[in-house]
Amino acid sequence: MTAAQAPVPVRPPPPRLRDSLRVQGRVLVALLLREMLTRYGRHNIGFLWLFVEPMLFTLGVAALWTAAKAYHGSNLPIVAFALTGYSSVLLWRNMPGRCIGALWSNLSLLYHRNIRVLDIYVARVLLEFGGATMSFAGLSVLFIVLGMIDPPKNILEVVGGWLLIAWFGGALAITLGALSHQSELVDKLWHPASYLIFPLSGSAFLVDALPAAAQKYVLYIPMVHGTEIVREGYFGSRVHAHYDLGYILPFCLVLTFVALFTTQWVARRVVPE
């Protein structure tokens, strides 16, 4: 085609959804693999660190809590309690940790037009989700095989609660990631905030064990709901779970919109290096 043959530009038909999805999938896979390579490399156990690292965390906390005979307000085995609780923390806490500042280190990627700002965050969220999930599942199987805990009473409910925490964590991560590109305050404040929220997030206690007055306030904290659901799925009627889907689902939905909006806002302003 030369200029003489095509003087009038013809706008190509809008891409079909299927093609767009294919490009999207391709980009996410490429970003995921790249992220794994840059983060874990090919040294020693390589990308196995993806879930070995959270496993070590959870194992360590489980061991500590067992040794300290931590009070958690129920007659559940402490190992099971630590497994469900701390895995949930890793899930919602690591995603924002990875997304904050993610754009700065990946600015040059934006020269590839198929890669959008959101893709960079989504890839990191997916990677963290994968790592935390493999760690949780792997340790669960290990403890069950060793006979230290009983199999979950309702696996689907565990999965549902787990996904709910992931949804919240992912939306929070993308929001904070996008904001962190505009203000470094986000990075500075997230670290203390995540440590302060940790004891309140329902990982170290059962809502049922709290005084009724405190329960009301604790249930404003979104991660508590997911953790409670995971515990109910795991332990069935041995615990009395407190959660409100009517609160947490709209919360996550709104947070998702906030995430998409801030990402769009940042994408409009980002200057590739």
Added chain:
Amino acid sequence: MIRLSDVRKVYHTRSGDNVVLDGVGFSLAMGERLGVLGRNGAGKSTMVRLISGAERPTAGRVERYMSVSWPLAFGGAFQPTLSGIDNIRFISRIYAQDFQRNLAFVAEFSELGRYLHEPVRNYSSGMRARLAFAISMIIEFDCFLIDEIGAVGDARFHDRCNHELFGKRGDRAMVLISHDPGYLRDHCNRFALLHGGRLALFDDFDEAYDRFREAIGLVAAPSIDAAAAVDRAALIEVAQHRALGDERFRLLVREGDWRRDARDWAAAEERYAAALALHPYQRSYWVQLAHVAKERGAFARAEAAYRTACALGEPAADVVEHLRFVVAQGGADPAAWPIHPYRKGAAGTQVSGRPDVEALAWLLWPGAGIDDAEATDLLRRHGDGDRLAAAMIADPRFAAAAEVAPAAGVDGEILRVLAFAHRTPADGAAAVAQLPPDAPAWPVAAAAGAFRDWPHVQQALTP
């Protein structure tokens, strides 16, 4: 086809809004190669980023009806901690390309061999450029954006790049940016000048280039920090940076290079001389000036220029053969007039070059003027500035210094580092500023203690 309509780009900075592009519009079809001229910081790279889609305009539209590359030869498009191979794999995935085929092409074109297994951060800048270019070539875009491709790499690599781009892909659309307008002239068929946020389009290179010259001419000379050059040696050192940082100088020497390549020696010499009038202590272009003067048969001028280059620190070994040739052509014995090589130390002990002779003559021989033969003779005979100035004072023409007002046009900074080397830079500059423009300058300079630490001059001045 790519179309930009009324594109505006504003960066918000701490010191207010910076309008980089202000109503830029053009369209580009297949087969058209647009060369964009513009000063440093005119917004050329910003425009390329907007076309590539990596960045969005503040206002206006960028429409793409064809696939557009990322800015080519841009090293940042890959991840430095990953190996070359992993980078190729990533790009292949993003663009759904066959990795094995791409790897074979990149390995062949970049000639990186086993380095492809190393992290890119261990590469030299030349290796990075080869990898970046080769990776850019594995995806067949309709439009290529080329931002400063000639910056790195050797001549053979450039030839191969040019063949890939303009030979094999000559039917595509391209937008080219280069610090070298000659590169754009040779490879583009449309031209644009980006200046003051506006883009002007031209079909003819010469027309575009004339406007570009005007735009550069409007630039004020870079402000010069006198304190950076405390003495002549320091002035020589900073002159290299100052000259290359001055767009007017670069423009002139580039034009000189073109004329030289076209064997138009007279025009080339004129450009080099104009450039060196801006930065007289820039040594390497004294060599170029000498070469073109030699080609014209102006052997005395060539000799003075070669000697100046050496006096300013050009390695004598690189120049000696040429110098011997022009001395012999001028009818003298080369062995009798060796090079005075560059010397460190105080201004009076350093070897003089033609700019020094001109400045000394302005002060000591006002109204006389110095021709090529005279300048060459002085540079041949005197191995340092002190003896040269003393010889000028011993000459009958020095008598005019007390009576005649000097002509206009002396390089005040050179005068300062010669005559007022014993003063601080600020003091010396003040002394130069006090020299009267329309009355004899020498008595004032002498009263200010000119050449105080130059023993031969002081001896020559003693009645």
